[in-house]
Amino acid sequence: MAEQRDHDLYYQRIQKVKLKKVGDQMAVYIPSQRAIHVLNQTAFFIWKCLKESVSFEELLFMLTEAFKGERKTMKKDLEETLDLFLEKGLIRKVR
Amino acid sequence: MKSFSFSLPRIDVLISFPEEMEKIILPSFSLFQRPEPVSPPSCRLRISRGSDGYELSNNEKFAGSFGDTLAAYGALEEEVESLLVKSGGEWVTFHAGCVGTKKGACLIAGKPEAGKTSTTFILAEMGNDFLCEEMAPVDPSSRLVHPFPLALSMSRNFAQEYGSCYSVKKGSLEDMGQRFSRYVPYRAGKLPFPLRTIILPCYNPSLSPDMVSLSPGEALPEVLECCFAPNRSEEGFFDSVIRLLTGCQIFRLFTNGIAATRDLVRRLT
DSSP: OOOOOTOOOEEEOOOOOOOEEETTTEEETTTTTEEEEEOHHHHHHHHHHSSSEEEHHHHHHHHHSOSSSSHHHHEEEEEEEEHHHHHTTSEEEOO | OEEEEEEEEEEEEEEEEEEEGGGHHHHTTTTSSOOOOOOOSSEEEEEEEOOOOOEEEEEEEEEEESSSSHHHHHHHHHHHHHHHHHHHOOOOESSSSEEETTTHHHHHHHOSSHHHEEEEEEEEHHTTTEEEOEEEEETTTEEEEEEEEEEEEEEHHHHHHHHHHHOOOOOOOOOTTTTTEEEEEEEOOSOOOOOOEEEEEEEETSSOOOOEEEOOOHHHHHHTTTTTOOOHHHHHHHHHHHHHHHSSSEEEEEEHHHHHHHHHHHOOO
């Protein structure tokens, strides 16, 4: 079961990265990790939104404005994407 | 002692070995180009008899001892592969087989047991120019795949299964003992081929055969896992791999056996 989101929690992407175009997708290269991560269209949108610190609810609002689909499904996708971003070190939590 | 020399794309190699290893070593390297007579070898690999078996040295520097001839041969092959990567500079070296088709070079990359060697073997037997086994060095600026025509080592079971359905026409297939067979094509492409196609085989007997086109982004994580560690900065290396993928058609080949692989790859060549 997904962990209950902390409403005081904000997310922000890490700064020292480079973007690479891979065909019609984007990849984020993290020099400190010597790693590269390919993002699909939705994940790249979320990553772009995280330039400034943003809360989960704000992100969900931006996502529902930008993409068509069920809010419940988008919420689940957003949770999974943020968890993956945190696991890969692409973003950090901010209070 | 016996010896022979051959050329890798950027380095000439001299290999010396005891006579009892001739039948193991010579056929494996028989398709490599010979160096120009005037060029002295820049690397000397030597297998000699030791107190507990065999010893390998690289430019007179001890590189390991081994209990039997097959283990010593395996270490020699790894040493040659390491030389290729080190001498390649900014080239990208894939852990892959490669054949030349009418459309250009077709790279067969993947993790161990994915079916790289069997797919390369099938493509070579279908009349395509054999170019590489185990390693495929690619110059990212020209997109040319340079030949590394090592003989193909495959499981005895696969070789027997193939032989029971089809005749081997384009090379010799020999049982080497210890449950593996070796295939030496009668000829190999001598010139570099432009990279056009990448196949990522996925063998599973319970799969329905299919071939799925992948975008460069979808293929990148897996293809990076099929590359040898670069000699330079990761960023430049990633840029090179991305550039190579972007200009290719990429396919995942879901196969459940030899007949399915033959049917699927026929569409690509």
